Amino acid sequence: MSSSANLWVLLGLGLAGIVMMTRRLKRSIKEDFGAFIERFELLPPAPPPPPKAPHPLTGLTFAVADIFDINGYVTGFGNQDWMRTHEPAEWTSPVVSSLIEAGATCVGKTVIDEMGYGITGENKHFDTPTNPVAHDRIPGGSSSGSGVAVAGGLVDFSLGVDTTGGVRIPAAFCGILGFRPSHGSVSDTGIIPVSPSIDTTGWFAKDPIILRRVGHVLLRLPYAGLCKPRRVIIADDCFQLSKIPANRIIRVVTKSTEKLFGRQVINHIKLADHLASMVPSLKQLLKLNSNGDLKASSLKSLADAMKLLHSLEFKDKHAEWINCNKTAVGSCISAQLDASLNANDRHIDHCHSVRNEVRLAMNALLKDDGILVLPSIPQSPSKLNSKEVLSEDYQTRFFSLLAIASMSGCCQVAVPLGFHEKSPVSVSFIARHGGDRLLLDTTEAAYATLQEQADIVAKSNLSSSREESAEMAKEKGNTAFKEKQWQKAIGFYSEAIKLNGNSATYFSNRAAAYLEVGSYLQAETDCSTAISLDKKNVKAYLRRGTAREMLGYYKEAIEDFKYALVLEPTNKTANLACNRLKKLFQ
Numbered sequence: 001m002s003s004s005a006n007l008w009v010l011l012g013l014g015l016a017g018i019v020m021m022t023r024r025l026k027r028s029i030k031e032d033f034g035a036f037i038e039r040f041e042l043l044p045p046a047p048p049p050p051p052k053a054p055h056p057l058t059g060l061t062f063a064v065a066d067i068f069d070i071n072g073y074v075t076g077f078g079n080q081d082w083m084r085t086h087e088p089a090e091w092t093s094p095v096v097s098s099l100i101e102a103g104a105t106c107v108g109k110t111v112i113d114e115m116g117y118g119i120t121g122e123n124k125h126f127d128t129p130t131n132p133v134a135h136d137r138i139p140g141g142s143s144s145g146s147g148v149a150v151a152g153g154l155v156d157f158s159l160g161v162d163t164t165g166g167v168r169i170p171a172a173f174c175g176i177l178g179f180r181p182s183h184g185s186v187s188d189t190g191i192i193p194v195s196p197s198i199d200t201t202g203w204f205a206k207d208p209i210i211l212r213r214v215g216h217v218l219l220r221l222p223y224a225g226l227c228k229p230r231r232v233i234i235a236d237d238c239f240q241l242s243k244i245p246a247n248r249i250i251r252v253v254t255k256s257t258e259k260l261f262g263r264q265v266i267n268h269i270k271l272a273d274h275l276a277s278m279v280p281s282l283k284q285l286l287k288l289n290s291n292g293d294l295k296a297s298s299l300k301s302l303a304d305a306m307k308l309l310h311s312l313e314f315k316d317k318h319a320e321w322i323n324c325n326k327t328a329v330g331s332c333i334s335a336q337l338d339a340s341l342n343a344n345d346r347h348i349d350h351c352h353s354v355r356n357e358v359r360l361a362m363n364a365l366l367k368d369d370g371i372l373v374l375p376s377i378p379q380s381p382s383k384l385n386s387k388e389v390l391s392e393d394y395q396t397r398f399f400s401l402l403a404i405a406s407m408s409g410c411c412q413v414a415v416p417l418g419f420h421e422k423s424p425v426s427v428s429f430i431a432r433h434g435g436d437r438l439l440l441d442t443t444e445a446a447y448a449t450l451q452e453q454a455d456i457v458a459k460s461n462l463s464s465s466r467e468e469s470a471e472m473a474k475e476k477g478n479t480a481f482k483e484k485q486w487q488k489a490i491g492f493y494s495e496a497i498k499l500n501g502n503s504a505t506y507f508s509n510r511a512a513a514y515l516e517v518g519s520y521l522q523a524e525t526d527c528s529t530a531i532s533l534d535k536k537n538v539k540a541y542l543r544r545g546t547a548r549e550m551l552g553y554y555k556e557a558i559e560d561f562k563y564a565l566v567l568e569p570t571n572k573t574a575n576l577a578c579n580r581l582k583k584l585f586q
């Protein structure tokens with residue numbers, strides 16, 4: 001090869017390298033985190049000349065989820081076919097124009113889940129916006145781009161729609177504030193409906209002062225002194241639905257509340273019990289679905305009612321997009337969304353009764369001055385493309401928390417509380433339907449203290465609270481074990497071990513579950529660990545004996561059973577096993 005040919009080869013390789021590098025860069029850091037569908041500027045009117053006060057939102061920028069109409073632009077609704085088959089809007093949604101009139105500049109439209117339906121932020125039609133605080137995790141949906149635009153510092157605030165969590169989930173996943181106002185308190189004109197009896201316009205911000213100011217514009221609230229809660233009610237049972245250690249949140253809220261409003265305002269409640277006694281329609285719905293215990297499952301029943309209402313109303317609004325023939329009509333929802341719409345409308349009346357009764361029950365609990373405290377979400381955001389998000393269990397755990405405000409129409413704010421194991425933590429406050437001002441004021445008043453306390457708790461020795469959480473995980477494991485859900489039990493015991501690796505019981509319990517699924521090697525290893533932590537753990541010897549017997553290590557198995565007999569001479573299980581094995585040998 002001549003030297004000039006070599007040069008060309010080198011050049012070619014170099015270029016290929018550059019192309020590959022830019023590709024990789026593009027994938028890892030998408031421009032603007034991929035939050036926007038389209039960028040433009042809608043400028044506010046000139047501010048009034050002094051001495052008049054400037055507009056309340058002067059100098060702020062905001063983005064709008066692609067479900068709000070903006071004059072001259074097609075509202076895409078998270079679906080390319082929809083975008084292709086619809087004309088540009090002829091006027092702007094009043095929610096958007098009221099913000100512009102109040103002095104803010106609208107800078108573009110953001111990505112949403114397909115037809116506003118999902119909760120993950122993953123959308124087959126558009127690239128998934130990148131979660132700015134956890135690049136390998138889902139951003140949450142449906143208003144994924146709006147959450148990401150605020151979290152990434154691209155705008156001061158943004159609008160989204162919250163039906164089953166569309167604002168609260170992205171806020172929690174991206175570590176920012178998200179507000180879902182009382183149902184019906186903000187105009188829904190010029191917004192594509194998803195499920196009208198639970199849809200609300202919501203907004204995101206990083207700064208609680210901006211969150212409140214936007215609220216005052218959209219809710220037309222008078223500016224007055226901050227109101228304070230007289231009761232801060234911690235929903236203990238809701239924290240049990242969460243995989244994030246309860247104390248990571250409860251300690252922060254308790255300490256902050258004591259400092260700001262006094263210890264006497266703190267109460268605890270089991271919300272499921274309250275709803276079970278106050279919402280008779282839930283009972284009817286539960287009877288229709290199963291014969292379970294309402295006290296234990298009223299939150300799940302509420303979630304079921306919400307899922308049903310959501311899917312029925314969505315089908316009603318967008319019937320022609322469902323079960324359609326793509327070649328004939330040219331536009332359809334994706335198969336995955338279609339599959340989630342399997343409800344039938346026999347129970348719709350129950351859903352409406354549940355909705356009304358839950359509102360009464362929540363208003364009776366919270367009155368004018370109460371705030372309910374619960375986790376915003378039951379776990380950290382999942383990895384991108386994870387199958388977990390499709391599971392029934394995953395959705396039930398999310399919706400058991402999210403349905404409380406969606407179904408009651410009460411207002412809710414998601415507030416970030418720093419990070420736990422590199423993922424954002426979020427607490428939620430709920431006020432009664434119409435209590436938006438109390439909620440916005442409380443958030444503004446408490447925000448700085450909450451962040452301070454979150455910092456202290458995150459830095460402090462969480463070992464004792466880790467131990468408590470480990471115990472909780474073990475309890476969940478025991479429950480799963482009793483229900484013969486072996487894999488689930490293994491999951492919980494593994495979680496307990498991760499939180500506290502010094503407990504022989506956790507290893508020994510996981511071994512029992514491993515034995516049930518035939519993972520004898522793992523069972524043996526776990527038992528050995530348990531024995532090294534606690535030399536007198538009879539169960540660990542018995543289980544290791546069983547594992548070794550199954551693996552064919554009969555001599556070692558006998559040793560284990562014998563040792564169990566030394567520790568507990570009357571144990572029949574050990575005795576029987578010893579005799580059985582001895583016979584095998586002879």
Ligand SMILES: *[C@@H]1O[C@H](CO)[C@@H](O)[C@H](O)[C@H]1NC(C)=O
Binds near residue numbers: 327328
């Ligand atoms: C869809 O419509 C096209 C054109 O009308 C037809 O040829 C095709 O068989 C239809 N497919 C289904 C699955 O109905």
Ligand SMILES: *[C@@H]1O[C@H](CO)[C@@H](O)[C@H](O)[C@H]1NC(C)=O
Binds near residue numbers: 461463
């Ligand atoms: C943190 O916890 C560990 C384990 O419980 C303990 O040994 C250590 O002294 C604690 N450190 C502080 C600063 O409290």
Ligand SMILES: *[C@@H]1O[C@H](CO)[C@@H](O)[C@H](O)[C@H]1NC(C)=O
Binds near residue numbers: 538571
């Ligand atoms: C044998 O010991 C184990 C562990 O202490 C215990 O769980 C089990 O009930 C005992 N079995 C009998 C038959 O005594």
